Amino acid sequence: MDGLRPFRRRPPKGTFGLPPAGLRDRDGGQECEDGFVHGDFSARNILVSHGEISGIVDFERSGRGCPVHDLASVYLHEVLLGEMDGSRFLTGYAAACGARETVDDRHLRRHLREYVCWVLSWAPAVWPCR
Incomplete structure (x- = not known):
């Protein structure tokens, strides 16, 4: 990971960005580990x-950070917005990791909240109010 810049979801100028720390951290859960983050997985x-x-493909936003960022992105797209069964998805994720990974629900929810807030921070720029 040496030389890899830290991954951060950057809100657009003039928006609120990520939720306050109190909202992000209220559930506790596992601590973030340092690893590779694709950034748009x-x-x-x-x-x-x-x-x-x-x-x-599409590594221009990649960096060093908590890999659960990427898991939250795929979970949001494929389970919450898609048609995949959540428990099947997480079972497949654990199997793909050789069962060495278990996903802490509270940790995943924390990253999902951050991701959703980040997406919503872009809404005014993409769909301006008239």
Whole structure:
């Protein structure tokens, strides 16, 4: 991870950005670990060939941070906004990690809140009120 810049979701200028620390941290859960963060991880950036993952693209927002950022992004897109079953998704995630990873629900919810607040911070810039 040496030389890799820290990953941060940057809110657009003139917006509120991430929720206050009291809201982010109120559930506790696991502490964040330092690892690689893609920064825009979702199905649209995963290349699949013959039913197998053949590549991952779009790394311009990547950096060093808590890998649960990426898990929250995929969970939001595929489970909360998509049609995948949440428990099946998390079971598959644990299996793909060789069962060495368990996802703490409170930790995932904290990152989901941060991600949703970050997305909503862009709403005024994308859909301005008239």
